[in-house]
Amino acid sequence: MEARGLVKRYGDREALRGVDLSAGAGELVAIIGPNGAGKTTLLSILAGIAKPDGGEVNVPQGEVGWVPQQAALYRRLTVEENLLLFARLEKHEDPRRSSEEMLELTGLGERRGEIVARLSGGNQQRINIAIGLLARPSVLLLDEPSVGLDPRQRARLWEFVVALAAERGTTVVFSTHDIQEAERYGRRLLVLADGEALFDGGAEELRAAVRQEAPEAAAQDFETAFVAFLQHRGH
């Protein structure tokens, strides 16, 4: 998956200013940055939901799984009904089998008959991701997938996502506010601020860049040092 020079404007405001991003098979890319940095806009363009005003996106058509920040599923249907519906809409040859696979993958087989509204936020997010995976994507886009989850739920979610990349070779691009989460699960980190890409590289490279550009904060925790780094870059 590759995107070059992406530009997106909302009126006079530039939400993205010439952002580049590429990711290979099985790679986990984290997009981090403060609120309004352009993370959701970038993912929306990659998902084909929003159109860029400039630049190019080169993603395999129909092979991108999109998991929005808010779980996009029907809360009055059961877990299984949701999976079956989207498997049918994805025109799977055997929707029941696909649904079973997703139930197994998410570990929600025993709760298949439960109404989604009664599940925890974490479990809803797992179904949300499972629905995204029903597209059998080679690229999975996750918009702040761990927001609102408790630490245990978060750990289970990431275990699941990392396994997808490792075992299925799925390219995973996710956005997050949480610098620790990005550092822990992202093999590559793209730092966005005010629509501008400030950094693209590994976690260690980011630490080195932070130490270099904000030495006064280098001794502090990584999040504080990262904020100092953003300030040095004028954000």
Added chain:
Amino acid sequence: MRWLLLKDLQVLRRSPLQAALLVAYPILIAVLVGFAISGSPDKPRVAFLNEVPDDARVSVGEKELPKIGVGDRICERVECVHVKDRAEARDEVSSGDVLAALILPADLVDKINSLSTPVPSTPEVEVIVNEDDPVKARLVNDRIGALLTQANLVIARRIASEGGKFIGLVLDGGQLSVLGQAIRILGLGNTARILHAVRATMAPSPLRKSLDEVLRFTTLTRGNLGTAGTLLTRLSQPIALDKEVVNGSSPPLETFAIAVAATFTLAFVTVLLVAGSLALEREENAFPRLTRGLVSRSALLTEKVLLGVGVGLVVTLLLLGGLALFVPLRWDRFGLWLLAIVGGAAGLGAAGAALGAAAREVRAVSLLAFMVTLPIAFLSLIPAGTVGSGLNGVIEVITALFPFKPALQAMTGALDPAGPELGTALLHLAALIVAYGLLARFALRRFSAV
């Protein structure tokens, strides 16, 4: 599309309150309208107290007219609840059991008879009404006014008829009974004949000249009295009604009431369901996921309208089936019912889709649907000519832009051949389906905004 339709039905099934309302609403409406139509009296209930003595007669001159039976005639036009006295009449009105109370006082006939005396009184009937409701008050006033006019007409006709007989007697002569004795009246015609015969035997003289003057007077009087007799007859009903129906016949009021009930049900079920279910796609964040390639926006809109048409059809047929228990319906026109319901539901569904695409949340959409549908439905029921021409024009335009009125016309036309033309109403609906479909499609663009 069918999977989305199935999903929406599953969602509907999982909302027991909504599903129950969808079933209970038409049943309740059917029962209420059914009872109102079949159980309402054809004539308004009026408490009636007749204090006029049985032997009282209206008289013309010395002659008493036969019993007119005003009370009987009134009770032919209203459902009379006979009461003993004024207090009971007042209680009946206060409790709402009757629309009004009509009292014919004991001196009514005496006062009518006094009209031909040098000291006439004003005959009065008494009416007791409960005017806590302005609509009811107006209805009562109209009804009582009409009754009084009828009563006056009956008396006037009888007086005119008796007066005509007297004039005939003066003109042509005959027998008149006075205090039980028959008196022969010569009459002007016979008088003139005798005078002509006498004149023929007389030589020219001053007396014959005087006789000529008497003869001329007799001729003039006969002519004028003849005209007066005709006038007297005409006076009892000077204006006759000549009714010409311009725009075909109208269906019975019961059919129109059924059509109104069915269209109200169809409108609320369809508009709310389509608008709410479209807004739910956004509320559940499913819209971007669906339209990323799984379903086109147009297909999604079509699915929602089909959902509205399907549920609206079932609910409306349920309502009509319920109403059929109370009033006879033309089942031989069932095919036309289906056409009207499907056409109406599609039009209302398209409007619902446009409303659903205009708001983000189901609650906001439901409120919007109510705020739009309810006033327009009421405006559609205002008959032309009952408001000023300018306002009528505005109402015509507003109601033509929303599918309620054409849906009502289609329903009335389908239920009764005397109703509006079904084809025209369906064409109107087709135009609105296209217009609202385009509007909804345009409004859905806003759904995509991230």
